[in-house]
Amino acid sequence: MRKVLFLMPLAAIVCGFALVKTENPFFTEYKTPFKVPPFNEIKLEHYVPAFEKGIEEQQKEIDAIISNPETPNFKNTILALDKSGRLLTKVSTVFYSLNSAETSPEMQAIARQVAPKVTAHHDNISLNDKLFKRIKAVYDNRMNLKLDSLQLRTVEKYYNDFVRNGANLNDDDKAKLREINQKLSQLRLKFGENLLDETNKNFILVIDKPEDLEGLSKDIIDAAAITAKQFGHEGKWVFTLQKPSMIPFLQYSKKRELREKLYMGYVMRCNNNDKFDNKAILLEIANLRAQKAKLLGYETFNHYVISNNMAKTPDAVYSFLNQVMEPALNAAIRDRDAMQAIIDREGGNFKLAPWDWWYYAEKLKKEKYDLDEAELKPYFKLENVRDGMFYVANKLYGITFTKRTDLPIYHPEVEVFEVKDDKGQHVGLLYLDYHPRPGKRVGAWCGRFRQQTYENGKKVAPIVNIVTNFTRPTETTPALLTWDEVETLFHEFGHALHGLFTDGPYERIAGSVPRDMVELPSQIMEHWAGEPQVLKFYAKHYQTGEVMPDALIEKLQRSSKFNQGFATVEYIAAAILDLDWHSFTEPKQVDVLEFENQSMSRIKLIPEIYPRYRTSYFNHIVGGYASGYYVYLWAEVLDSDAFNAFVETGDIFNKDVAAKFRKYVLAEGGNNDGMVQYLKFRGKAPSIDPLLRNRGFK
Incomplete structure (x- = not known):
């Protein structure tokens, strides 16, 4: 099967x-x-x-x-x-x-x-x-x-x-389980449909006064004009809840009241007591999952899911998250206070609010590192970044990527590349789909049109696809990525390599790693994105072709730990919220917003930061990451330690280390328990210290 x-x-x-x-x-x-x-x-x-x-x-x-x-x-x-x-x-x-x-x-x-x-x-x-x-x-x-x-x-x-x-289960309990599974399948669909409609259709920020664009660069303004035309507001400017549109506005708009309007539109998605409201749906999902866990003999849905992962118990996950939360929160508070000092120096008569964080974080980064995101973007032309990740894969594994224009695609914007090994043999196909559009759900992900399999003893090559929602090109500017988008593309490419390299005769185990190990192949790729020798290959100014100067590379590296308190805290807050929703020992009727508030109060979340995903738009946990949103941070312990295996040799492209990683993690990761496979690659258990150092907490 x-x-x-x-x-x-x-x-x-x-x-x-x-x-x-x-x-x-x-x-x-x-x-x-x-x-x-x-x-x-x-x-x-x-x-x-x-x-x-x-x-x-x-x-x-x-x-x-x-x-x-x-x-x-x-x-x-x-x-x-x-x-x-x-x-x-x-x-x-x-x-x-x-x-x-x-x-x-x-x-x-x-x-x-x-x-x-x-x-x-x-x-x-x-059954x-x-x-x-x-x-x-x-x-x-x-x-x-x-x-x-x-x-x-x-x-x-x-x-x-x-x-x-x-x-x-006995026949009666099997019937109950069938009923629960049917309800869950419909609720998951409805939740996702509501979120898609709310994000893409139900909220836009329309600007019709040029003075309200103060602080925004030409490329941001041009992109907003194109979006306005798509929404039937030609001659105006439109910003949406898609991150390539929203984040630059939050970073650079000097209009605080408009930043608030856009940001609150984002964090209130599916939480407005209208036809797109998801609060009751999520509560019903949580209750059904509690019933399902109990039927199957588990204390909570968390116990049901995590028992099959590397972590094994919910207590182990909570303990791990709390261990990282304390230094992360301290770092976030230090940054908050530094940003408040900027506000006070500038004569602002207000306290830093969530919709201010991106704007003043940019100011603080400029103050501490003399670095502005706008300095970086001209060097991150989408096609160059794509070629940069191909370069890394070639250096590590010897594979090549050839663009194919003779293959069917599902949208005109999609690109297809044939992947070959170092002997010129076909490995698989990679589909790339970059930009937002009304029919695409938010975020970025890697999937497949065909997974590797065997037929009559012969391997059938996989067909992998990467889907993102990156900044679109304008009439005068190519698609220029933010640093976050650069890392995202490398991240999803790591998943793609996992799919391309998976090899095994039995489909149940081929490539099937524990959920809290599945992000290891993706997150390790992010490490190469910021390495100087990799940047010198792909980070070229879109107008001049100039390679990113050493001084700017140094600024980027020095600032790599900047704002990690915020990023870590908002992530852990969402991971805790996921676990709390799946901690019911039996169905409960709770006020969803009050439950969320109590969850965040227990971890002392500061009011300037919302969880990365609130209950009403937490699509990860409606799908495959239920009781498992923690896995990104758990896997970061593995990926930080795994990248150190390369660094320790003095060669980040060490082919011997790459060959072991490809064999034991990417190709054969499902052949044994996750930690067994990791130990085959690394030779020792991972430590949390590299993660804490990488995030600037140690």
């Missing part, structure tokens, strides 16, 4: 099977180069029939496993399950990827129609007594079957999956 079906959000028209003819592209082998999805041929009406047929085919495959008269063994039970569901995976990877990157009301209608079907189908498999009986028979006899280590791990993972998904 292909693991992608368990990991992807469930989502999906109101077209019946009879309306579709046999030319449905999902029903035949793709005839495109590299068998990429023929996006130009796939129509809305193809999805539902493909989902339905995919479900039907996999159910037949499951029935064949159950009815097999042979004694259950690895091949006739575990491997057969592992290879089942090919058509369902084929349509799922396309649909769910596009529903995030290029959705529409019609796509969302499909999502709503298909979600209960797919959820019921997964429950029909995971199937006869199937579980065969899996358990293999599991109980696994030490006598002469299995190799990968087969043994695959057996154990499938057995654990079925137990965690309710296979041992």
Whole structure:
């Protein structure tokens, strides 16, 4: 059974099977180069029939496993399950990827129609007594079957999956679990749809007076004029809740009242008691998850999730977060007081507020390091940054990236690159989709149109996609990234390398690392982005071609720990909020905002900082990061220590270290427990000290 079906959000028209003819592209082998999805041929009406047929085919495959008269063994039970569901995976990877990157009301209608079907189908498999009986028979006899280590791990993972998904429950409790899963699938969809509409449609800041643009640079103003035209406000300027639009305004606008209006529009998303309000939805999700955890024998949903991670217990996670929170909060308070001093010196008769933080942080950075974000952006042309991350991958792993213009794409802005190894052999494809648009959800992520697999003993190469929401080019300026966007692109590229390098014959374990290790491949890539020799390759002025001067590189490096108190505190606040929402031992009726306030009060969050995600727009925890938003910081312990493995050799491109990282983490990371694989790479356990030093807390 292909693991992608368990990991992807469930989502999906109101077209019946009879309306579709046999030319449905999902029903035949793709005839495109590299068998990429023929996006130009796939129509809305193809999805539902493909989902339905995919479900039907996999159910037949499951029935064949159950009815097999042979004694259950690895091949006739575990491997057969592992290879089942090919058509369902084929349509799922396309649909769910596009529903995030290029959705529409019609796509969302499909999502709503298909979600209960797919959820019921997964429950029909995971709660199937006869199937579980065969899996358990293999599991109980696994030490006598002469299995190799990968087969043994695959057996154990499938057995654990079925137990965690309710296979041992009685019939009444199975029925309750099915009902909970159905409700959760619909609530997740509604939450995401509300957030997309609220972010992209329900709030914009329209400026019609040139004097209200004071402090903003020409490129910011030009971008706002283009956005205004898109929203039907030609001749004016529009700023949205998308970060490439919002953050520059908060950094540079001298109009405090407008900064407040835009920022509060952002932090009040889906929290305005209107049709997009998500508070009641999140509360219902939390309560349903509490019921689910209890049914499955866990104290809370946190215990259910974290027991499967490296951390093992919620107490371990809370302890870790509190350990970092104290020095981070102290650093944030020092920066707050320094910014308040600037306000006072300038004669401002007000206390620093959340919507002031970005503006005065820029002033403080200029004061401490003589560095302004505006100095950096001309050196971060999007295409150059992209080539910089390709350069790092080539230096580390010998792979190359060749742009292909002959492959189907799902939007005109998408780029495709063929990835080859150092011998010129095909590794996979990388799709890149950079800029915001109305049908794209917020944030940045890495997904796939096809995960690596094996067919008839031959590896099928993956097709990976990176989706971001970066600053658009204007008529006079190319897309120039902020430093945060540079790091984000390197981050997602790390996930892409993980997907491209994953190698294993069994789909349940290939590339399947614990949730709190999954950010290691992405976050380690961020370290190379700021290394001087890497900057000298890609950081070139978009007008002159001049390489970033040594003095500016030094300023960037010296300021690398600046504002880390704020960044760490807002992140930990969100991670704690996630854990608190999933700490219910039984369903509760609480005031959502009061619950959030109490959660933040317990960690002494200062009023000048909001959590990175508030309850009503915390989409991470509605999806796959429930009880797991902490993993970014947990993985930073690993990535800081892992990068030190390169630094300790005196060569950040040390090929021997890179080869070990590729083998034990990227290619074979799912072959054993996360820490076992890490120790194979590093040779010793990681320490929290590098993380604290990297953030300037030690």
